[in-house]
Each structure stands twice: as structure tokens, then as C-alpha cells.
Amino acid sequence: MAKVTLTVNGRTVSGECEERTLLVHFIRDKLGLTGTHVGCDTNQCGACVIHMDGKSIKSCSILAVQASGSSITTIEGLAQNGELHPVQAAFKEHHGLQCGFCTPGMVMTAVDLINSKGTSLTEEDVRHGLEGNICRCTGYHNIVKSVLSAADAMQPGRQAAE
Amino acid sequence: MYATNYHRASSVDEAVKLAGTGDDTKYVSGGQTLIATMKQRLAAPSDLIDLRHVPSMKGISVSGRSVRIGAAATHAEVASSSELRAVCPGLADLAAGIGDPHVRHLGTIGGSIANNDPAADYPAGLLGLGATIVTDRRQIAADDFFTGLFDTALEAGEVITEIRFEAPEKSAYAKFANPASRYAMTGVFVAKTGGGVRVAVTGAGSDGVFRHQGMEQALAGNWSAEAVAGVAVDSSELLSDLHASAEYRANLVRVMAKRAVAAAR
Numbered sequence: 414m415a416k417v418t419l420t421v422n423g424r425t426v427s428g429e430c431e432e433r434t435l436l437v438h439f440i441r442d443k444l445g446l447t448g449t450h451v452g453c454d455t456n457q458c459g460a461c462v463i464h465m466d467g468k469s470i471k472s473c474s475i476l477a478v479q480a481s482g483s484s485i486t487t488i489e490g491l492a493q494n495g496e497l498h499p500v501q502a503a504f505k506e507h508h509g510l511q512c513g514f515c516t517p518g519m520v521m522t523a524v525d526l527i528n529s530k531g532t533s534l535t536e537e538d539v540r541h542g543l544e545g546n547i548c549r550c551t552g553y554h555n556i557v558k559s560v561l562s563a564a565d566a567m568q569p570g571r572q573a574a575e
Numbered sequence: 576m577y578a579t580n581y582h583r584a585s586s587v588d589e590a591v592k593l594a595g596t597g598d599d600t601k602y603v604s605g606g607q608t609l610i611a612t613m614k615q616r617l618a619a620p621s622d623l624i625d626l627r628h629v630p631s632m633k634g635i636s637v638s639g640r641s642v643r644i645g646a647a648a649t650h651a652e653v654a655s656s657s658e659l660r661a662v663c664p665g666l667a668d669l670a671a672g673i674g675d676p677h678v679r680h681l682g683t684i685g686g687s688i689a690n691n692d693p694a695a696d697y698p699a700g701l702l703g704l705g706a707t708i709v710t711d712r713r714q715i716a717a718d719d720f721f722t723g724l725f726d727t728a729l730e731a732g733e734v735i736t737e738i739r740f741e742a743p744e745k746s747a748y749a750k751f752a753n754p755a756s757r758y759a760m761t762g763v764f765v766a767k768t769g770g771g772v773r774v775a776v777t778g779a780g781s782d783g784v785f786r787h788q789g790m791e792q793a794l795a796g797n798w799s800a801e802a803v804a805g806v807a808v809d810s811s812e813l814l815s816d817l818h819a820s821a822e823y824r825a826n827l828v829r830v831m832a833k834r835a836v837a838a839a840r
């Protein structure tokens with residue numbers, strides 16, 4: 414057994430787990446944060462995407478012990494004071510989800526994409542940036558629309574810069 | 576996944592020492608290949624030694640035309656290094672096209688070349704650049720490093736610490752990505768260097784990454800996309816699988832080489 418200490422959505426937590434425990438299972442089973450999903454067994458679907466030290470990663474592709482000491486954000490950490498994050502609000506507004514299974518990973522990916530690309534984010538960047546996230550329902554168009562709309566909302570200078 | 580023991584190394588020496596302990600010890604860097612393989616129970620190391628926290632294996636630096644990339648540099652770091660991009664945009668672009676953003680945030684250059692997947696991108700980049708692979712014990716020329724499918728010149732317990740090369744005059748990588756996995760169905764890296772032209776092909780060879788002498792000669796005389804168009808590519812040593820026949824790959828080698836030469840900067 415190993416001790417894992419993480420900062421999760423701003424709070425320091427620690428717990429014991431087997432050394433082979435994947436980070437996604439630690440988050441879901443030990444911390445009870447079940448918003449992060451598991452959609453595949455092959456590191457390909459992106460349903461498990463979270464941020465580790467500010468960057469999007471697949472939490473099924475890393476052991477909890479490897480992540481120990483880092484700061485992570487899960488989908489539960491986005492809304493502030495009962496207000497949806499702009500990316501969450503945009504997915505709701507633009508019908509960016511149907512069954513919702515892929516949505517936590519899509520939203521976490523989009524937040525990192527918008528933060529790192531800044532005001533220059535284009536539709537092509539969004540489509541390219543979602544390459545590691547699979548959705549079986551929407552056909553992606555409304556997801557792309559949601560991400561671009563959220564980028565406009567988060568970065569008022571964006572449209573002027575284009 | 577089978578049970579394993581985890582160790583976090585804080586220096587190269589410590590990592591090498593730890594590697595001598597367990598009965599089936601493996602290094603883990605980004606884990607983007609190894610953890611996935613362990614999940615499938617296709618690998619079951621008794622001990623894992625994490626290299627992500629070794630400070631001397633991190634970072635990218637450029638001095639004049641000499642480039643040093645730490646083995647633990649992630650694909651995202653290589654893709655976004657403005658210093659590297661200024662002298663060798665071909666390799667930065669190659670890194671930007673690996674997998675997806677999440678894979679690029681964790682996967683490392685050292686892990687990729689140690690794994691030497693026949694469809695991986697970096698082997699073509701480093702062979703094309705004539706890079707030197709530096710380990711805890713020696714320096715290995717890329718020409719001697721990649722020895723076959725998933726096979727390298729690395730000895731048991733040997734750690735790649737950094738990659739070094741002289742930036743070429745021009746270079747570029749063109750990849751025909753498998754639409755599902757994004758790995759290279761065929762990828763060609765071309766480099767025009769002080770010591771001549773180098774053309775390295777990944778994703779296509781039945782024995783892994785290889786250099787194409789015919790194209791190198793044609794480009795040495797005439798650096799242009801037209802020069803490679805007429806070069807024969809022998810399909811008898813190329814891979815054939817459900818994605819593409821050897822003949823199809825032979826054509827892709829030519830088309831990717833043309834694209835890379837046209838895009839070279």
C-alpha cells in the first residue's frame with residue numbers, strides 16, 4: 414500500500430491505495446468524485462480527462478502514486494459559488510451534450526485548450542484539440558460550437574483579435 | 576493490472592541503482608505506453624522506477640545550432656519550445672502531431688525512442704537529424720540506436736538521459752496518420768544538414784524505422800519535391816497489414832517525402 418497526497422480542487426487530501434491503482438480509480442473510489450468517467454480500457458476515449466498541474470491528462474493513463482504531490486482539478490472543481498463555469502454554461506446553451514458520458518472529459522479538455530491557446534483559438538484548433546476525446550452521440554458540431562462560444566465569453570478580446 | 580512496486584528516482588544515479596534491485600524492474604516516464612500495456616496485462620513489471628522527477632533529465636536548451644533535449648521532456652514541451660522552433664521547426668512540428676493533447680502532456684521523447692514502436696514519430700525525427708542519444712553510460716548515434724521492431728541498442732538498466740543534435744539547415748516531417756490511432760501509417764522526416772541529406776521513414780518498414788538511400792542521393796543533387804518523385808521505393812521490405820498493403824505504403828513513402836521536402840524550413 415502507498416500513501417498518496419494530492420491537492421484536489423484546492424483542498425489537500427491524502428489516502429492509501431495499492432501502488433497499481435490508477436489515478437481515475439483513486440479519484441472516483443477513494444475520493445468519491447464520480448464526475449470523472451471511465452469510457453474505455455485503451456487510453457483512447459478521453460472521458461477521464463482532468464487537469465494535473467494545470468494541464469489536461471487522461472487520469473486512466475497514470476497511477477495515483479505517480480501523481481502524488483501534484484495539484485489536480487476535476488469537473489467538480491470548475492463551478493464556483495453555485496455558478497457553472499463558462500464552458501459548462503456554453504455546453505448547456507449550445508446542446509453540446511446528449512447522454513453526457515463524454516462531457517466531463519470534453520469540458521476539462523476545452524478549458525485547458527482555451528486557457529493555453531488564448532485569444533487566437535480557431536475552429537480548426539478546437540477540432541484538432543478534441544482529437545483525444547470521443548463522443549458517441551453528438552457528432553461533435555455542437556461541442557465545437559460550445560467551445561468557441563465559451564472562448565468568446567471567457568476572453569472578451571477574442572473576437573476583436575481575429 | 577498486476578501488482579507492482581513504485582519507486583520515485585530523484586537522480587539518474589538513483590534510478591540506475593534502483594534498476595538493479597527488483598526482479599523485473601522497468602523505468603516509467605510518461606507511462607503513455609507502459610501503463611497502457613500494464614492495464615492490458617501485456618507487461619507486468621515487479622517494480623517501476625519513475626523518471627519524471629529527475630531534474631537533470633528535464634528541459635530543452637539551444638546554444639548556437641546545438642540542441643539538447645532532456646529525455647523527460649514531454650511532447651508538449653518540445654512542440655511549444657520557441658528556442659527549438661527557431662532552429663529546428665521540423666522536430667517541434669513532429670512533436671505537435673503526436674497522439675492528442677493529453678498524450679503530449681505526459682509522453683516523453685526518451686520513452687518514445689526507448690519503446691521504438693515501428694509506427695512512432697520520434698524515431699524518424701532523430702534518425703533523420705542524425706541525433707546522438709546520451710545515456711547514463713555512453714553516447715549512441717541514432718544510426719546505431721534503432722535496431723528493429725520495439726528494439727534498441729539499450730542494455731538492461733540503461734537510462735536515456737538526453738538527446739543532442741546539430742540543427743539542420745532545413746527539415747520537416749510529413750505523416751499520414753492512421754485515422755483511428757494517429758500513429759504514423761507512414762511518416763517521413765527529411766533534413767538538409769552540413770553533412771548531407773538524410774531521409775528517415777517510420778510506420779512503413781517491416782524492421783522499423785529506416786533511412787532511404789535512394790532519396791538521400793536524389794535530394795543531395797537536387798533539393799526539390801520533383802527529385803524524390805521519380806525515386807523507386809522497394810515494397811518488399813515494407814509492412815503489410817489491414818490498414819495498408821506494402822505497395823500502398825511504398826507510394827505513401829514517396830508522397831510523404833515530397834510533402835516534407837516542400838514544407839522544409
Ligand SMILES: Cc1cc2nc3c(=O)[nH]c(=O)nc-3n(C[C@H](O)[C@H](O)[C@H](O)COP(=O)(O)OP(=O)(O)OC[C@H]3O[C@@H](n4cnc5c(N)ncnc54)[C@H](O)[C@@H]3O)c2cc1C
Nearest residue numbers: 604605606607608609674682683685686689695696735757
Ligand atoms: C492514444 C495514444 C496515441 C498515441 N499516438 C502516438 C502517435 O501518434 N505517435 C507516436 O509516436 N506515439 C504515440 N503514442 C505513444 C506516446 O508517444 C508515448 O508517449 C510514447 O510512446 C512513450 O513515451 P512515455 O514517456 O509515455 O514512455 P513510458 O510509457 O513511460 O515508457 C515506454 C518504455 O520506455 C522505457 N523508458 C521510458 N523512459 C526511458 C528512459 N529515459 N530511458 C530508458 N528507457 C525508458 C520504459 O521502461 C518503457 O519500456 C500514443 C499513445 C497513446 C496512448
Ligand code: FES
Nearest residue numbers: 452453458459473
Ligand atoms: S477512460 Fe478512456 S481514455 Fe481514460
Ligand code: FES
Nearest residue numbers: 511513548549550
Ligand atoms: S454526449 Fe454521449 S458520448 Fe458524448
